[in-house]
Amino acid sequence: MIQTLLYGTTIGAILYFFSIGLSITFGTMKIINFAHSMVYTLGVYFFITMLPVLGGIFPAALAFAMVMVVPVAYVMERFVIRRLYGESLDYAMIATYAMLLIGTDVIKWIWGNTPLPVTDPLGTAVTVLDVSIPVYRVIIVASAVVLFIALNIFFKKHIIGKIIIAALDDNEGVRCLGLNVDRYFSIVFILGSILAVLGGVLYAPISAAEPYMGHDILLIAFAVVIVGGMGNLTGTFISGFVLGMVIAVTGRYYSQAADTMVFVVMAAVLIFRRSGSET
Amino acid sequence: MAIIAGVLLALTPILAIHRTTEFMIFCIFVMSFDLLYGYMGRLSFGQMLYLGTGVYVSTLFSLHISPNPILSMLAGIAGGAIVAGILGLIVVRLSDAPFALTNLAFNQVGFFLIGSAFQTVTHGEDGISSGVEPWGFLDFANEYVAWGFVLACLLFTFFVLKTLTSSPYGIIIRSIKENEVRVKFLGYNTYFYKWVTFVISGSLAALAGTLYTLYIGFVSPVFIHPLSNVEVIFATLIGGAGNLYGALAGGMFFMVLRDSLSTHIPQWEWILGLLLLIVVFYLRGGITGFIKTLSGTIAQKMAQRKTGEA
Numbered sequence: 347m348i349q350t351l352l353y354g355t356t357i358g359a360i361l362y363f364f365s366i367g368l369s370i371t372f373g374t375m376k377i378i379n380f381a382h383s384m385v386y387t388l389g390v391y392f393f394i395t396m397l398p399v400l401g402g403i404f405p406a407a408l409a410f411a412m413v414m415v416v417p418v419a420y421v422m423e424r425f426v427i428r429r430l431y432g433e434s435l436d437y438a439m440i441a442t443y444a445m446l447l448i449g450t451d452v453i454k455w456i457w458g459n460t461p462l463p464v465t466d467p468l469g470t471a472v473t474v475l476d477v478s479i480p481v482y483r484v485i486i487v488a489s490a491v492v493l494f495i496a497l498n499i500f501f502k503k504h505i506i507g508k509i510i511i512a513a514l515d516d517n518e519g520v521r522c523l524g525l526n527v528d529r530y531f532s533i534v535f536i537l538g539s540i541l542a543v544l545g546g547v548l549y550a551p552i553s554a555a556e557p558y559m560g561h562d563i564l565l566i567a568f569a570v571v572i573v574g575g576m577g578n579l580t581g582t583f584i585s586g587f588v589l590g591m592v593i594a595v596t597g598r599y600y601s602q603a604a605d606t607m608v609f610v611v612m613a614a615v616l617i618f619r620r621s622g623s624e625t
Numbered sequence: 626m627a628i629i630a631g632v633l634l635a636l637t638p639i640l641a642i643h644r645t646t647e648f649m650i651f652c653i654f655v656m657s658f659d660l661l662y663g664y665m666g667r668l669s670f671g672q673m674l675y676l677g678t679g680v681y682v683s684t685l686f687s688l689h690i691s692p693n694p695i696l697s698m699l700a701g702i703a704g705g706a707i708v709a710g711i712l713g714l715i716v717v718r719l720s721d722a723p724f725a726l727t728n729l730a731f732n733q734v735g736f737f738l739i740g741s742a743f744q745t746v747t748h749g750e751d752g753i754s755s756g757v758e759p760w761g762f763l764d765f766a767n768e769y770v771a772w773g774f775v776l777a778c779l780l781f782t783f784f785v786l787k788t789l790t791s792s793p794y795g796i797i798i799r800s801i802k803e804n805e806v807r808v809k810f811l812g813y814n815t816y817f818y819k820w821v822t823f824v825i826s827g828s829l830a831a832l833a834g835t836l837y838t839l840y841i842g843f844v845s846p847v848f849i850h851p852l853s854n855v856e857v858i859f860a861t862l863i864g865g866a867g868n869l870y871g872a873l874a875g876g877m878f879f880m881v882l883r884d885s886l887s888t889h890i891p892q893w894e895w896i897l898g899l900l901l902l903i904v905v906f907y908l909r910g911g912i913t914g915f916i917k918t919l920s921g922t923i924a925q926k927m928a929q930r931k932t933g934e935a
Binding site: 372376378426429430435436437439440441443444445446447448450451452454455561565568569572576602603605606609610612613616617 | 662668715718719721722723725726727729730731733734736737740741742851852855858859862892894895897898899900901902904905906909
């Protein structure tokens with residue numbers, strides 16, 4: 347059971363990393379960003395390529411992957427996403443999906459179709475109460491908590507964070523103050539992409555890298571964002587862990603139903619919380 | 626109608642008959658989606674659920690109850706209508722992103738039920754063959770009969786949707802797309818109209834599904850996979866949403882593109898991606914919108930030339 351709980355918190359942490367970016371784009375720009383999963387996958391491939399070059403040092407390759415993805419995210423934001431502000435939901439969604447298609451093909455073209463394994467960088471496990479717990483997973487969960495606190499401080503104390511929070515609440519109002527909201531959105535978009543890469547790289551040793559690895563987590567992350575409330579950062583944190591636990595617990599008893607349960611929870615939340623519905 | 630039949634007849638020798646039949650079934654599916662998205666402005670990410678319901682209900686009906694093709698079809702359509710009727714009660718309350726994603730959630734649940742939970746009945750990923758047998762002249766092994774029957778279904782769907790969308794009901798659902806609150810103020814029960822549209826759309830998607838069962842005769846969870854939803858959305862957009870001719874053009878164009886690209890180029894999806902970006906940024910009206918603007922410009926030029934001569 348402790349294994350299941352640990353697995354649930356690990357998945358929850360990964361979901362949190364991935365969902366922040368989605369939640370912010372959803373909350374500020376009203377865009378369902380399909381291309382987020384492309385950035386996630388791309389980051390993992392950058393990591394795999396750089397790991398042997400950098401002498402197998404895990405944190406160095408991770409940092410490199412996070413830096414590499416910045417220009418990609420910038421180009422996406424500047425040339426596609428920015429042109430979609432204020433557009434209807436469907437066109438934005440289709441444009442980001444188009445980017446996902448292009449990106450996935452580029453990844454397949456460069457790195458091929460076969461899944462690439464990533465080894466656990468630590469490989470050690472501690473034994474608590476007769477249960478062996480890989481240290482690596484503990485680190486993932488701890489880094490999620492640290493990140494949550496850091497992001498909270500960033501959004502509450504730093505001026506950029508404050509502007510973003512204000513824009514989440516009332517985009518027009520912030521514009522009227524004479525602030526260039528688009529510029530701050532692009533900063534946060536890049537930040538979200540970097541965090542997606544962080545999540546992807548941390549998750550890679552548990553799964554494996556393949557061109558479509560982003561698709562599954564993307565659908566689940568939509569559920570996380572919706573359950574947590576669009577643009578609600580604390581809500582995203584909580585729902586990430588709750589849904590991670592749902593996956594782990596369902597998976598323990600009926601593994602094929604794990605992903606489906608997430609959607610059942612999401613549908614229930616959407617139906618019973620009427621905030622997303624019309625009056 | 627005659628024009629559509631003529632165009633499809635002309636396309637048949639170019640594309641080969643079996644492909645045309647399959648593409649026409651897809652066009653019916655696109656039209657069912659266009660009613661919901663193009664006319665009523667509700668983007669669903671779960672239309673495959675109704676296609677899949679049609680496919681599986683008709684297959685199971687033909688295996689366990691009666692091999693009659695017409696009865697299997699009716700059973701499949703009824704199945705789609707019932708599922709849409711029940712789920713519609715819940716989902717039509719929502720709009721925008723929650724509507725799209727709740728449909729996706731239900732589609733995922735349906736995929737799970739077909740693919741994993743009821744594996745003993747549906748054989749899961751392996752798929753099953755349908756038990757439909759020829760009945761009278763309706764023998765789907767004969768390509769010409771299948772082609773004619775699917776064409777008849779396509780024209781029937783087109784006729785039904787054309788009549789519906791140009792009726793007062795059609796005006797109401799188009800008004801719901803523009804501004805639902807105002808329609809409510811006019812005293813219409815928008816919830817009811819949205820529900821009816823959802824059920825019609827689901828039933829027609831199920832009709833397309835039953836045709837797949839009859840024509841292909843072998844079904845697998847591919848027909849209910851949630852990720853396939855993007856295909857129908859793209860086809861609708863490429864053709865031009867909110868226009869039945871656009872749905873036909875988009876459906877045909879998308880299938881031809883997919884078919885020809887995937888046979889010649891192993892990595893073809895980026896071309897589709899590029900095309901979609903072009904549609905989103907430069908060609909909002911899709912193919913039909915493009916033709917309209919083009920004919921508009923030509924008419925303008927002609928008019929200019931006339932005034933110049935005079």
